[in-house]
Amino acid sequence: MNEEKILEYLKIISKIKEEEKNFENVEDFIFNIQNLLKKVSLKIFIEKNKITVSSENLENLDKKDNLFIHIITEDVNQFLEGKNYSNLFNELTISLIEQKNVEDLLDAILEKLEKIIPYTSANIALLENDALYYLSFRGYEKYGVEDFMRNFKMDKREFYTLKTVMETQKPLFVENTDEYPNWVIIPETQWIKSHLMIPIIYENKILGLISFDSDTPYGFKEEDIEKVYPLLPLLGIALENAKLYEKLKKELEERIIAEEKYKRSFYQIVKLASDIVEMKDPYTSGHQKRVARISVIIGKELGLSQEKIRALAISSLLHDIGKIGIPSEILNKPSSLNPLERRFINIHPEIGYNLLRKIEIISDIAPIVYQHHERINGSGYPKGLKGEEILLEAKIIGVADVFEAMTSHRPYRSALPIDMAIKELVENKGTLYDPDVVDAFLKSLKEGRIIL
Ligand SMILES: [Fe+2]
Numbered sequence: 001m002n003e004e005k006i007l008e009y010l011k012i013i014s015k016i017k018e019e020e021k022n023f024e025n026v027e028d029f030i031f032n033i034q035n036l037l038k039k040v041s042l043k044i045f046i047e048k049n050k051i052t053v054s055s056e057n058l059e060n061l062d063k064k065d066n067l068f069i070h071i072i073t074e075d076v077n078q079f080l081e082g083k084n085y086s087n088l089f090n091e092l093t094i095s096l097i098e099q100k101n102v103e104d105l106l107d108a109i110l111e112k113l114e115k116i117i118p119y120t121s122a123n124i125a126l127l128e129n130d131a132l133y134y135l136s137f138r139g140y141e142k143y144g145v146e147d148f149m150r151n152f153k154m155d156k157r158e159f160y161t162l163k164t165v166m167e168t169q170k171p172l173f174v175e176n177t178d179e180y181p182n183w184v185i186i187p188e189t190q191w192i193k194s195h196l197m198i199p200i201i202y203e204n205k206i207l208g209l210i211s212f213d214s215d216t217p218y219g220f221k222e223e224d225i226e227k228v229y230p231l232l233p234l235l236g237i238a239l240e241n242a243k244l245y246e247k248l249k250k251e252l253e254e255r256i257i258a259e260e261k262y263k264r265s266f267y268q269i270v271k272l273a274s275d276i277v278e279m280k281d282p283y284t285s286g287h288q289k290r291v292a293r294i295s296v297i298i299g300k301e302l303g304l305s306q307e308k309i310r311a312l313a314i315s316s317l318l319h320d321i322g323k324i325g326i327p328s329e330i331l332n333k334p335s336s337l338n339p340l341e342r343r344f345i346n347i348h349p350e351i352g353y354n355l356l357r358k359i360e361i362i363s364d365i366a367p368i369v370y371q372h373h374e375r376i377n378g379s380g381y382p383k384g385l386k387g388e389e390i391l392l393e394a395k396i397i398g399v400a401d402v403f404e405a406m407t408s409h410r411p412y413r414s415a416l417p418i419d420m421a422i423k424e425l426v427e428n429k430g431t432l433y434d435p436d437v438v439d440a441f442l443k444s445l446k447e448g449r450i451i452l
Contacts, residue, residue: 005040009064012072020079023083037053037072042054043055051080053073053076081227105238109210109231109234110137113227113228118219119219120213121192122138122212123138123149123211124209125208126243127207127209130155130157134149135239137149148188152188160183161197162197162209165209173222174195174197176193176194177193177217192215193215194214194216194217196224200236202233207236207243210232270318270362273321277321280328281320283411284320287405291397291404292317295396297450298399298440301449311364312368315365316396316401318352318369319368319401321351321352321356322349322350322352325351330345334412347382349371353367368394368397371394372398377431392434395437399433399434399438402421402425403421403425403441425438425442
């Protein structure tokens with residue numbers, strides 16, 4: 001090689017450096033370098049995000065040519081990697097600032113890393129109680145093991161690699177899994193021939209791991225670890241967020257379970273109270289449950305809110321709870337009642353009200369129970385309230401109660417036919433009973449929603 005050519009090469013190198021300084025985008029940069037290299041009959045090839053410099057006339061290249069080619073290749077590749085890398089880092093930082101959810105962010109990290117680390121598959125996992133849970137993974141679909149990854153829990157007691165990384169807090173490099181003495185072979189991952197595991201440390205604690213697999217031995221280089229390092233603080237924050245999110249999710253699930261248990265227990269207690277009353281008044285056994293069923297159907301037909309339906313269900317289950325304070329001999333009297341006994345019976349809404357208003361969580365149903373014998377023309381008891389003065393829920397229970405009582409057998413009379421009970425409601429619609437409630441009831445009955 002003559003000196004002239006060496007000078008030419010040096011000029012090209014300095015012009016490439018200038019191009020690097022003025023870099024705006026990859027396409028223009030490569031195009032300009034192509035032009036520079038043409039002068040020395042060299043060409044650029046791009047493969048897998050890497051450039052290769054070569055000549056059409058390979059035989060004519062001497063040692064110095066090859067050295068030049070090597071320098072240019074290394075320099076340009078390193079420069080481009082740096083560019084990719086800083087772009088990547090910026091993009092990911094922006095993703096975090098934009099508060100994308102943690103899973104999306106981790107997916108984006110793995111996707112971008114694919115461009116700078118040639119992996120077959122990769123994953124980011126959260127470490128909890130000495131085991132790894134995979135939050136994000138990529139590339140495993142090629143081997144049909146996505147579901148396996150989704151459910152897989154890697155325990156440090158079973159996996160030497162994980163144990164080592166946890167103890168040393170340093171990356172672990174498995175160049176060839178066939179030669180690695182403590183590599184655990186499982187059928188789903190036996191295609192992994194080389195492996196790289198990097199701990200994600202946040203505030204001196206390992207929060208998780210980012211791992212890369214390759215289906216060929218020696219698939220990773222030491223430099224690959226360097227490429228991931230600047231991303232680790234970002235991954236640390238992401239995993240910390242994921243951990244907090246998991247904790248919140250768990251707490252919420254526990255709360256929901258506790259609330260459901262509480263609700264179940266609450267209804268069991270309401271039913272117990274309902275059963276106690278009916279035990280005292282066996283002639284009306286099952287009456288309150290049937291009234292509750294009918295009331296809820298009417299309430300739904302009238303479009304009541306869920307909260308009101310709940311209050312309606314509880315108040316109808318307990319509407320006669322005041323009978324607990326009425327002497328059994330009056331309640332269970334098989335013949336008709338005298339006026340004094342009737343007055344006694346008629347105080348059961350007040351007794352019920354006084355019992356229920358003391359229970360904070362159902363104090364809202366006490367006024368409904370109090371009013372369930374009021375009638376819209378003021379002929380009811382205990383107060384003789386009229387029309388709008390009566391709560392809708394109480395009017396609903398009033399209709400359901402009358403209909404259920406009329407169509408049930410009593411020791412002093414037999415059950416009335418349904419037609420007769422309907423007739424009683426229709427005839428007194430607008431005087432005793434709220435017209436809308438009666439209409440909603442009749443519609444539900446006609447459409448077969450009320451089953452007796
Ligand atoms: Fe009653």
